[in-house]
Amino acid sequence: MTTESRPTLPMASTGCSCCAPSTTNDREVSSPPSAELSTRTTSYAVEGMTCGHCVGTVIEAIKALEGVEDVRIDLQAGGVSTATVTGSTASAALRTAIEDAGYSLARS
Template sequence: MSPETLRPLPMASTGCSCCATAPVEDRAAAEATATSAAETTTYPVRGMTCGHCADSVTTAITVLEGVEEVRIDLAPGGISTVTVAGAAAPAAVRAAVAEAGYTVADA
């Protein structure tokens, strides 16, 4: 049996990293990496009311060791959610949120 031949999508550029086809070996390695994706932890945060608030918290958390990604679902006037992907220590994330001027709410 021959290896699977991948064809580019119609109109796809072969120079684009998101549209270019990868050899089967590279795709298998990428899938293995994706399945071992970092854990995520969600924190309820009070006091964030706008995009600037979200940017401040994102900047404070992103610099922590082990953080791979920060996502914020802003709820102006309510409790926003901050989701951190990676192996960052929860105490460090809470401290970073506090240093940015916000409060992690009790669950």
């Protein structure tokens, strides 16, 4: 898996996680074998996304996981966005992928 560095976008806010330089170590995220999981659709409340670039970053991180069939994001810029994931990936792997991309799941 290759990691590309992303330049800061001219109109990006300073609070945009996807455009800010990464301060964490990049690591590959894997999920448990899909034989243990069944296909389902689950929604996650994600905080910190402010633009379409943020959405693309989260979609890319989630789609990299084994077992993910589809990802859709309803962006609420600066608020709590909804990521809807269809597939057989464990919730823990999804949480890790979202956090490694620079965002966090909202507390319920």
